[in-house]
Amino acid sequence: MNEADILAVIRDELARLAPEIAFETLDPALDLREQVDLDSMDFLNLLTALHQRLGVDIPDADAAKLASLASLVAYLARKGAAPPP
Amino acid sequence: MPSLGADMEAGALVEWLVKPGQAVKRGDIVAVVETQKGAIEIEIFEAGTVERLLAEPGATVPVGAPLAMIRTEGEPAQAQAIPPPVDRPPPAAPTLAPAAPPSVTHPSPAGRVRxxxxxxxxxxxxxxxxxALTGTGPGGAIQLADLPAAPPAAPAAAPFDFSQMRAAIAAAMSRSKHEIPHYYLSDTVEITAARDWLAAANAERPPETRLLMGALFVxxxxxxxxAYPxxxxxFENGAFRPSAAxxxxxxxxxxxGxxxxxxxxxxxxxxxxxxxxxxxxxVGRVRAGRFRSSEIADPTLTVSSLGDRxxxxLFGVIYPPQVAIVGFGKVVERPWVVDGAIxxxxxxxxxxxxxxxxxxGHRGALFLxxxxxxxxxxxxx
Incomplete structure (x- = not known):
């Protein structure tokens, strides 16, 4: 999947957690959780959904580094995100 | 109609999920009631057979009034009313007037599908x-897990009437501050062991089975x-009743909000x-506006944890008739003295x-x- 596809999946999952946000207004370089007001349970649910939909292993030790939308997309692309068969 | 909160005087019946003649067992969800907290699934606390439904969907029913009659096993004829699923009397009226009962929306009937x-x-x-769905729940009932994954979501309408919820919070918290002489204690606890244990426990787990620090706190x-009952x-009717559970x-x-x-x-x-x-x-169900009557009625102690942001x-306000609330702030790194070194x-x-x-305060300090x-x-x- 390319980065645009990955971004679309993230957008989809964020809409479930935070239906009221306008995805287009998010700054990809800034802290995603601060911008969208995601608590630790929300973020864990986001990672769970991304893990299941993209088949990417996201170790807990890496999760803390994925603060911004840009870093999250780049990480998933690097790890070979692909929809499950 | 069970009491689903210190401030609740009545609830609106949204729908029945059982019919007369149907067998029920303890814990079955029999009805949905709309309250200031949103829609709540009402569980039954007794096994038996539904004899008669006394309230029509759409009706506003005062707390304590019967919703239906059930016949318990071995009981031949006229039945007893379903008791409210809390074994204490409805709490005293709040000092603030409750808002009007919320409006009711009727879900469209969906045939005889369980x-x-x-x-x-x-x-x-x-x-x-x-x-088109296949249920895997009791009696082939369709459960959340049986629904296909969501399509790309359109922003859903808020499941709550926030002004109603604010009124409910205001009533309960005002009652708390009027009636409960609060005292407050605070401490800072070093949690290196818990953090390291959690990191090790989560290292090999996929996100779906990972633990959060909040679970350790709870x-x-x-x-x-x-140990500190x-x-x-x-605290009700002038006396404290400790809970075994x-x-x-x-x-x-x-x-x-x-x-x-x-x-x-x-x-x-x-x-x-x-x-x-x-x-x-x-968390998922509450944020979707759906929780069960027993979950609302019987917390014995509250924990408020702010997570990692x-x-x-935080210094909580006790939710009556409970008698304590424990607060956890966010976890932060701070200089700390261990064995004489910082x-x-x-x-x-x-x-x-x-x-x-x-x-x-003495016992509170020991508890904390x-x-x-x-x-x-x-x-x-």
């Missing part, structure tokens, strides 16, 4: 054809509450894995607000210290 209310609501939201509090129970009410913030603190039943007996799974389930300490350590601000009619002590041996939580 489906849980939460699944029914989600299926209706998504316009799914119930006949479990540590529940275990400590067993004067913080776990209800520990049902921690978990404060859950809602997007857009408001909060709810429904119970996790028998918290102290749950493994961390089970507790975490229940916390995830509860926010501030370092080093960075993760610490958490731990607070207690408790009811002076029931306990004093016990919570902190439990966190030093995370492997035993």
């Amino acid at each position: 489906i849980s209310p939460a699944a029914r609501r989600l299926a209706a939201e998504r316009g799914l054809d119930l006949a 479990k540590a509090t529940a275990l400590a509450a067993r 004067e913080f776990n129970g209800f 520990v049902h921690v009410g978990m404060a859950i913030a809602l997007r857009g 408001g909060l709810a603190a429904p119970a996790i039943h028998d918290t102290a007996d749950l493994s961390l894995e089970t507790l975490m799974a229940q916390m995830r389930d509860l 926010g501030v370092e300490a 080093g960075p350590r993760p610490v958490v601000g731990l607070t207690l607000a408790a009811d002076h009619r029931v306990s004093d 210290a016990e919570v902190g002590r439990r966190l030093q041996t995370p492997e035993s939580l």
Whole structure:
């Protein structure tokens, strides 16, 4: 999947957690959780959904580094995100 | 009509999920009621057969009034009313006038398909054809897990009437501050052991089975509450009644404002894995506007945990008729003295607000210290 596809999946999952946000207004370089007001349970649910939909292993030790939308997309692309068969 | 909160005077029946003649057992969800907290699934507390439904969907029913008659096993003829599923009388009227009963929306009937209310609501939201779904629940009932993954979501309407919820919070918290002589204690607890244990426990787990620090906080509090019963129970009719069970009410913030603190039943007996799974389930359901009557009615002690964002300490307001609330701030790294040397350590601000009619600061301090002590041996939580 390319980065645009990955971004679309993230957008989809964020809409479930935070239906009221306008995805287009998010700054990809800034802290995603601060911008969208995601608590630790929300973020864990986001990672769970991304893990299941993209088949990417996201170790807990890496999760803390994925603060911004840009870093999250780049990480998933690097790890070979692909929809499950 | 059960009392689903200190401030509740009546609830509006949304729908029946049972019919006359149907057998029910303890814990079955029999009806959905709309309250200021949103739609709540009403569980039955007795086994038997539904004899007669007394309230029509759409009706506003006062707390304590019968909703239906059930015939218990072995009881031949005229039946008894379903008792409210709380064994205490409705609390005293709040000092603030409650807002008008919320308006009721009738979900469209979906034939004779067996489906849980939460699944029914989600299926209706998504316009799914119930006949095309296969249920795996009791009696082939369709459950949430049986629904296909959501399509790209359109922003859903808020499941709550936030002005109603704000009125409910205001009534309960005003009553609390009028009636309960709060005292407050605060401590800072070093949690290196818990952090390291959690990192090791999560290292090999996929996100769906990972634990959050909040689960350790809730479990540590529940275990400590067993040893300090004067913080776990209800103050009603001028007397404190400790609870043998520990049902921690978990404060859950809602997007857009408001909060709810429904119970996790028998918290102290749950493994961390089970507790975490229940916390995830509860947060998901509460934020979707769906929780069960027993979860609302019977928390014995509340825990409010701010997670890893926010501030370092929160001082809670006790939710009556409970007598204590334990607060956890966010975990922060701070200089800490260990063996005469200063080093960075993760610490958490731990607070207690408790009811002076029931306990004093000395016991409160011991209770809070016990919570902190439990966190030093995370492997035993």
